[in-house]
Amino acid sequence: MADLIHANTLEEFKKEVLDFDGTVLVDFYADRCGPCKMLSPIMEELHNDYSSKENVKVVKIDVDQNQDVA
Numbered sequence: 184m185a186d187l188i189h190a191n192t193l194e195e196f197k198k199e200v201l202d203f204d205g206t207v208l209v210d211f212y213a214d215r216c217g218p219c220k221m222l223s224p225i226m227e228e229l230h231n232d233y234s235s236k237e238n239v240k241v242v243k244i245d246v247d248q249n250q251d252v253a
Contacts, residue, residue, distance in 0.1 A: 187226070187227060187230045187241060187242075187243060188240060188241065188242045188243070189242070189243050189244070189245070190242050190243070190244050190249070190252065191245075191248065191249060192249070192252075193249075193251055193252055196242075196244065196249075196252045199240070199242050200242055203240065204238070205237070205238030205239055205240065206238060206239045206240075207239075207240050207241075207242055208226075208229065208239075208240075208241045208242070209241075209242050209243075209244060210222065210223075210226045210241065210242070210243045210244070211244050211246050211253055212243060212244070212245060212246065213245065213246050213247050214245065214247065215247070226241055226243065229241050
């Protein structure tokens with residue numbers, strides 16, 4: 184099973200989200216955010232449930248490190 188995708192640059196965001204021909208669930212998160220930490224296991228579970236499908240993916244973006252993307 185593939186690891187959860189982290190888009191760390193604007194180019195990766197474009198490739199993984201904007202140019203993807205399918206459904207993308209994007210989690211904009213911050214390590215300092217309590218609700219984001221609570222949501223993280225759910226995002227992992229969704230990724231595990233849908234990673235075998237060709238037209239669905241889950242992508243995480245750290246808003247503190249990628250403010251231009253957020």
